[in-house]
Amino acid sequence: xxxxxxxxxxxxxxxxxxxxxxxxxxxxxxxxxxxxxxxxxxxxxxxxxxxxxxxxxxxxxxxxxxxxxxxxxxxxxxxxxxxxxxxxxxxxxxxxxxxxxxxxxxxxxxxxxxxxxxxxxxxxxxxxxxxxxxxxxxxxxxxxxxxxxxxxxxxxxxxxxxxxxxxxxxxxxxxxxx
Numbered sequence: 001x002x003x004x005x006x007x008x009x010x011x012x013x014x015x016x017x018x019x020x021x022x023x024x025x026x027x028x029x030x031x032x033x034x035x036x037x038x039x040x041x042x043x044x045x046x047x048x049x050x051x052x053x054x055x056x057x058x059x060x061x062x063x064x065x066x067x068x069x070x071x072x073x074x075x076x077x078x079x080x081x082x083x084x085x086x087x088x089x090x091x092x093x094x095x096x097x098x099x100x101x102x103x104x105x106x107x108x109x110x111x112x113x114x115x116x117x118x119x120x121x122x123x124x125x126x127x128x129x130x131x132x133x134x135x136x137x138x139x140x141x142x143x144x145x146x147x148x149x150x151x152x153x154x155x156x157x158x159x160x161x162x163x164x165x166x167x168x169x170x171x172x173x174x175x176x177x178x
Contacts, residue, residue: 021132
């Protein structure tokens with residue numbers, strides 16, 4: 001199965017902090033989905049059969065939909081439809097990107113204003129005990145990426161056989177409003 005995901009990526013230092021959270025969840029609870037994907041904030045799953053002609057300039061158009069300057073601030077760990085995220089407050093940036101994206105299709109997990117931490121295979125009783133130490137603060141730069149996520153034929157256990165390819169990446173600078 002192939003999925004096309006529009007995602008926000010954190011700058012290097014924040015990416016390392018989020019990666020440590022993912023590794024800690026895996027070490028403490030053995031949840032493979034926590035480390036199946038690199039740190040990313042899912043904006044929208046897009047139709048995987050998008051014509052190649054619609055992709056050039058797509059990230060540039062999305063970048064123009066965002067007001068600059070911006071700041072993303074880490075919040076807390078939140079469950080969304082059975083998956084854990086490191087929620088953040090983007091001051092409307094994430095919502096602007098979602099609104100400007102192409103029509104969304106169902107994906108592997110929900111798009112949510114936060115970094116994907118997995119944990120979908122956890123039993124409901126374990127979810128209350130998953131409380132990793134989370135980074136504080138935030139960041140003022142990020143990137144937009146169009147990712148191809150390919151999974152094996154494992155149904156709901158997709159994270160056991162997954163690969164990610166970056167099709168395009170662009171710094172998210174936004175556009176200054178005058």
